Amino acid sequence: MSNMASVYSDPNWFKVKEIENGIFVIEETGYVQSYLVNGEDKTLLIDTGMGFQNIQRAIESIARGPITVVNTHWHFDHTGGNELFDHIGIADSEINLIERGLTNEELISILGMGFENSLTLPKGFLLEKYQIVGKKASFSIKDGDVFNMGNRKIEAIATPGHTRGSTSFLDRYSRSLLTGLVSRDTFYAHFEESNVKSFICSLEKVISRSDEFDKLLPIHGQYPLPKSLLHEVLSAFMKIDAGAEPDAIDHSWGPECYLYRFSSFEVLVKPPGAKGINVIPQ
Ligand SMILES: [Zn+2]
Numbered sequence: 001m002s003n004m005a006s007v008y009s010d011p012n013w014f015k016v017k018e019i020e021n022g023i024f025v026i027e028e029t030g031y032v033q034s035y036l037v038n039g040e041d042k043t044l045l046i047d048t049g050m051g052f053q054n055i056q057r058a059i060e061s062i063a064r065g066p067i068t069v070v071n072t073h074w075h076f077d078h079t080g081g082n083e084l085f086d087h088i089g090i091a092d093s094e095i096n097l098i099e100r101g102l103t104n105e106e107l108i109s110i111l112g113m114g115f116e117n118s119l120t121l122p123k124g125f126l127l128e129k130y131q132i133v134g135k136k137a138s139f140s141i142k143d144g145d146v147f148n149m150g151n152r153k154i155e156a157i158a159t160p161g162h163t164r165g166s167t168s169f170l171d172r173y174s175r176s177l178l179t180g181l182v183s184r185d186t187f188y189a190h191f192e193e194s195n196v197k198s199f200i201c202s203l204e205k206v207i208s209r210s211d212e213f214d215k216l217l218p219i220h221g222q223y224p225l226p227k228s229l230l231h232e233v234l235s236a237f238m239k240i241d242a243g244a245e246p247d248a249i250d251h252s253w254g255p256e257c258y259l260y261r262f263s264s265f266e267v268l269v270k271p272p273g274a275k276g277i278n279v280i281p282q
Helices: 055-059 092-100 104-114 196-207 229-241
Strands: 015-020 023-028 032-038 043-046 067-070 088-091 139-141 146-149 152-158 167-171 176-179 186-189 215-218 248-250 257-261 266-269
Touching: 023 055, 043 146, 088 092, 092 139, 152 196, 186 196, 196 229, 229 257, 229 266
Parallel strands: 043 067, 067 088, 088 139, 176 215, 186 266
Antiparallel strands: 015 023, 023 032, 032 043, 146 152, 152 167, 167 176, 248 257, 257 266
16 A cells, blocks of 8 residues: 655655764654654664654665664654664563554644644645554653664663653763753653653753753754753643642644643643543544
8 A cells, every 4th residue: 555654755754964973853844843863784764754744764864774663652752653664672561552643634634633733734645545554563662762773872761741652762972861851842741641740850860860861853843952961841830739820721733622821832731630632543
C-alpha cells in the first residue's frame, strides 16, 4: 500500500542544518524538529517528524552509519516517518501506540485541533492521502540506557510529563540535552496521559544533572535553549500544581483547558478533575 511518508514531492520541506560537530537539526517549519546525531560509525535519529515527506531521503547523505531511530514519545508529529526505518526504539509504555498508526480521518481531526493556526503543507502534498502507518518497535528504551556510538555515548533519561513514556537524550560529548520536556512554545500538559506532577519530577531530575550539559535542544520551537529555562519551567509547573488561577480558558482542543502564560512560554493543562484530551480513540 502506498503511503505519504514514502513520497518526496517537496525537496525543500525539511531544513537540515548542522548545529555543531555531528549534530544535525531536521526542521519542519512551524511544526517540529528531529535531530540526527552521528557517532564514529553509527547514527542515531531522534524522532522522525510529521510523515508529510520522506525524512529518510532527507538525511541519507549526512548519516555516517546505520541508523537507529529513537522516539522522544509516541505522538504522530515525532513518529510520522518511523515506517521508513527498521531499527526503532521507544519507551516500553508507548510501544503499542507506535504500532497502531493513524488513519487519515484521525490525522485531519488532530491537525484541526492543535495546528489550525499554523497549517502549512509541503508542495504537492495531498492531505486527503495523509496517513501514518504503524510500525513495530524493535527495542524498548529504559531510563539510563546508553547508546554507544564510539566517540559519543548518548544516555536515555526518562522524563514523563507530556506523555507517560517521554524520554530525553543526553549527549555529554556536545554537552547537549535533546528533549521534549521544555520549549519556548506552548507546553501541552492537557492530554489524558499528561501529568503536572510528573513534569515537576522530570524537571527536578534533569536539573540535578545539569552539570553534564550546557544547552537544551528542544523538539518544538526555538533552539538551542539555555539550561536556565529548566528552572523557569519548574517554577511555572509548581505554581500550577499549587492551584494558581489560569490566565485564560482555552477551547481550541474542544473540552475546556486551562491556559497559563509565563514570560517566555505558555502551559495548557486539564482543569482539576477533568479527564484531559485523548487524541486517538482507545
Ligand atoms: Zn507530543
